[in-house]
Amino acid sequence: MSWLILFFAGLLETVWATGLKYTHGFTRPLPTIGTLLAMTASVWLLSVAMRELPLGTAYAIWTGIGAVGAVILGVVLFHDPLTFPRLLCVGLIVTGLVGLKMVS
Numbered sequence: 001m002s003w004l005i006l007f008f009a010g011l012l013e014t015v016w017a018t019g020l021k022y023t024h025g026f027t028r029p030l031p032t033i034g035t036l037l038a039m040t041a042s043v044w045l046l047s048v049a050m051r052e053l054p055l056g057t058a059y060a061i062w063t064g065i066g067a068v069g070a071v072i073l074g075v076v077l078f079h080d081p082l083t084f085p086r087l088l089c090v091g092l093i094v095t096g097l098v099g100l101k102m103v104s
Contacts, residue, residue, distance in 0.1 A: 002052040003101070009045035010065025012038050017070040021078065042066075057104045064097040 019035030026032045042062075050058045071090050074080035 002049045005045050006049035006053060006058055006061055007065065009042050009049060010062050011069065012042035012045065013062060013066030014069025014073060016042060017066055018073045018077065054104065057100050060100055061097055064093050068093055068097075 016035050016038035019031055019038055022028065022031035023035055024031075046058065046062050049062075068090055071080070071086065075082045
């Protein structure tokens with residue numbers, strides 16, 4: 001169950017990281033509120049997952065899911081460039097996440 005909780009914490013990290021773009025420096029109230037709620041929920045879920053998972057593993061996977069999700073949403077929503085070097089680096093992050101899950 002901790003792994004599933006961690007996965008949702010990572011998804012919420014993607015939500016708040018993307019939400020930061022929509023806040024325009026925390027000057028837009030609704031995106032700011034949504035971003036702060038997603039931040040709070042993400043960190044809370046991370047803390048719940050850490051009751052059973054090792055700190056380093058949980059934190060690395062949480063940030064990794066958030067990073068990969070932010071790259072994907074950046075490409076889809078904001079037309080960030082999708083180049084081979086970027087894909088390679090994201091692939092390395094995913095490989096690291098899978099590796100951490102396999103050894104934990």
